[in-house]
Amino acid sequence: MEPKFMISEVFGTSWKHTKSQIWVLVGLFIGFSILSMIVTLFGMPAQGSIVGRVIVQIVSLLISCIFMLGYVKNIFQALDGEEPQFSAYGQQSRKIITYLIANILFSIAVCIGTVLLIIPGIYLYLRLQFFTAFIVEEDCGIIESLQKSWNMTQGQTLPLFLLLLTMIGTAIVGCILFFVGFFVAIPLIYMMQCYTFRKLNTISTEEEVQQL
Numbered sequence: 001m002e003p004k005f006m007i008s009e010v011f012g013t014s015w016k017h018t019k020s021q022i023w024v025l026v027g028l029f030i031g032f033s034i035l036s037m038i039v040t041l042f043g044m045p046a047q048g049s050i051v052g053r054v055i056v057q058i059v060s061l062l063i064s065c066i067f068m069l070g071y072v073k074n075i076f077q078a079l080d081g082e083e084p085q086f087s088a089y090g091q092q093s094r095k096i097i098t099y100l101i102a103n104i105l106f107s108i109a110v111c112i113g114t115v116l117l118i119i120p121g122i123y124l125y126l127r128l129q130f131f132t133a134f135i136v137e138e139d140c141g142i143i144e145s146l147q148k149s150w151n152m153t154q155g156q157t158l159p160l161f162l163l164l165l166t167m168i169g170t171a172i173v174g175c176i177l178f179f180v181g182f183f184v185a186i187p188l189i190y191m192m193q194c195y196t197f198r199k200l201n202t203i204s205t206e207e208e209v210q211q212l
Helices: 007-020 022-043 050-079 087-115 119-128 131-138 142-152 157-176 178-211
Strands: none
Touching (some): 007 022, 007 050, 007 157, 007 178, 022 178, 050 087, 087 119, 087 131, 087 142, 119 142, 157 178
């Protein structure tokens, strides 16, 4: 099956939208990093006990889930030419349980696949990676988000693998450029993934309509 997107188009368009909101997107990610460090530092005294460690881990997990859902929404807002809104984090927080359980299932599938000679793990990652976008964009449920990601990526494994390599390369370049480069690379990588989701989802929806 022919690729439904071009890596050059994904990168170029994603960079354009990232650049238009770069200070907001970078600032939000830095803010999340600082908040995570604060939770870790203040939680260190409590980690002397099992209960304390559990509480710190739960708080950190909740913060990470809220950030991920809100940040993906911010990325979609930037793709739509809008300024990312902080209110997105509160609006998306109701989806924490859905995202958390779907993420656990996703991680288990990828881990099992990775144990089975690595390649199956990469394959499952590529096919299921857009579950978060479906939860944020279409308010899908746990299984529904994973199923839709699987259906949408059918026949696109190779292009998605090349995109993954491009994202890894972007992250490496960001690390080489030290602190500033890394925090620019992260929103760009998220933007590339969300733009690809929009592209594939639009084409998939059009194909479904044509089949009716």
